[in-house]
Amino acid sequence: MSAPVIVVKDLVRRFGRRTVLNGISFTVGSGETLVIMGGSGCGKSTLLRHLIGVVRPTSGSIRIFGEDIASMPESELAGVRKRFGMLFQSGALLQSMTVGENVALPLVEHGKLDPGVIDLVVKMKLELVGLTGFEDFHPAEISGGMRKRVGLARALALDPELLFSDEPTSGLDPIMTAVVDELTSDLTRKLGMTAVVVTHDMTSAFRIATRMIMLGAGPRQGTIIAEGTPDEIRSHPSPEVQQFIKGEADGPVPLRLSRDDYIERLLGAPPAPHTRD
C-alpha cells in the first residue's frame, strides 16, 4: 500500500456510559478512497468528526499526514486542516454569504490570491459540480442538493490532498450522483487525492471505493465488522454485511420485533409471579 495519509489506532470514544467507538483501527493510503458504511447511529459520523479534529477521542491515536491530531492543541490543528477539505452532510454553507463567496472563503482566508484569480477559481470549482452561473445566489435560494454541491466545490477550493465527505450523494438525483461519484474518482485516481467517504448509498459506495469498512450495530456497536476491497465486501461471509449491502429488511439486524418482544417493549417486563409466605 502507498504511504499512509491516515492512521487510526485503537480509537475509543465514550459519551457518558455509552461507548460509541470501541477500538477502531484502520489505515488509509495516499490516493485511496475509503468508504465507511454502517447502519444509522453506528458511529460513522462520530468517527468522521474525530478524523477532522472536532471531537477528541477518549483514548487511541489519529495520525493525519503523520501528525497525531488527537493530542494536538487547537492552535496547531489549523496547519493540518488547511491540507484537507470537508463536505458536510448539509453542505454547512454560510447563509449570510453568496454561493460564490462561500466557495471563495478558503481562498480568501488562506490563499493570498489576487481577487481576479479567486473569481476564476470559484468559477472553475462551480463548473466542476455543475453550478456555473450560481455565484450570486444565496444558499437559501437554491435546493438542498445544490447546497451540497456548493459544499463540495468549497471543500475542493484549495485543491486539498485529502477530502472527507459525509453522505455526499444523499438528496442528489441519479445523474448528479453519478457526476459527483465520477468527480471523486477522477480526483483520487488521476490527481492522487485521498478520500474518506461516509455513505449509505451502496451503488455510489461500490462505484468510488478502493477500500471499504463497515461498522457494527447492537452488541458489536463501535467496532469494524468488515474491511476490504469492494469485491471482498461483496463476497463477505458475514450475514450482517450481506443484509446491509443488499438492503434487506429481514436478517441479523432486526428491524421488526417478534410478537413477544413487541408486547414486552410496549407494556414493560411482566411482573414476577406473586409468592405468599
Added chain:
Amino acid sequence: MRALVALNAQLLYWVLVAPFRGQMFHAREVLRQLVIVASHALPMVALTSFSVGFTLAMQSASELRKLGGEMFVPDLVSVSLLRELGPVLIAVIVIGRSGSAFTAELGTMKVSEEIEALEVMAINPVRFLVVPRVLALLMALPMLTALGNCMGIVGGWTVCRFMLGMNTDAFILHAVRAADAWDLYSGLIKSVTFAWIVGTVACKAGLGVEGGAAGVGRATTNSVVTGLLSMLVANAVLTAIFFFGE
C-alpha cells in the same frame, strides 16, 4: 463563566495582538455589522430617547412646580440623561435588538454546522464572527448614546418650550450649567463598557448553543437576561466609582 473568560481572552488576542502578527480581522465585516447595529437602530433610539426626555421633563415639572422650581427642569433632564438614563436606556435597546440577534444568529450557525465548517476550514470563529460584532458594538453604543442624549434633551426642551413657556436660551443655559463635561464622558465610558459586556455575553451564548431550535431560543433568552443583569451591575459599580466616592 470559564467560557466567557476564555472568549474575552481570545477576543483581546485577535483585536490587540494578532493584527501585529499579520492576522488582521475583517474591517469590511466590522463596517457591515456597524451598519446593522447602529444605523438600523437610529429611529428606535431617537424615538425612545425623545420620549424619555419628554416624560422626564413633564414628571419633574409637575413636582418642581410645587416648590416653584420649574426653571430647574432642564438641569434635571440633562444630568440624569447624560449620567444614567442615556447610557442605560440605549444599552437596554441594544441588548434587545442586537445582543439577542447576535445570539440567535451565532446559535443558528452552530446548530447548522456552519461554525464547525469554519473550524474545519482553519478559520477561527472568534476572529471571523465575534471580533466584528463586538468591535461594531464598541463603536455603535457610544454613538447611539450620544444621539440618545441629544434626542432626550430635545424631548425635555419640547416640554419646557411649549408647555412651560421657557425660552430656548434659558433652557440651554440651565442644561449646560448643570452638567459638566465629566457627566458626558462618564456616560460614554459606561456605554463602551456596556458594549463589551453585551457583545461578549451575547456571542458566548450563541457559540455555546446545544440542542437545535429550542437551544437557540433558550440561549437567546439567557443572553438577554444575563446581558441586562451584567449591564446593571456594571452600571452600579461605575456609578459608585465615578460619583459616589467624591
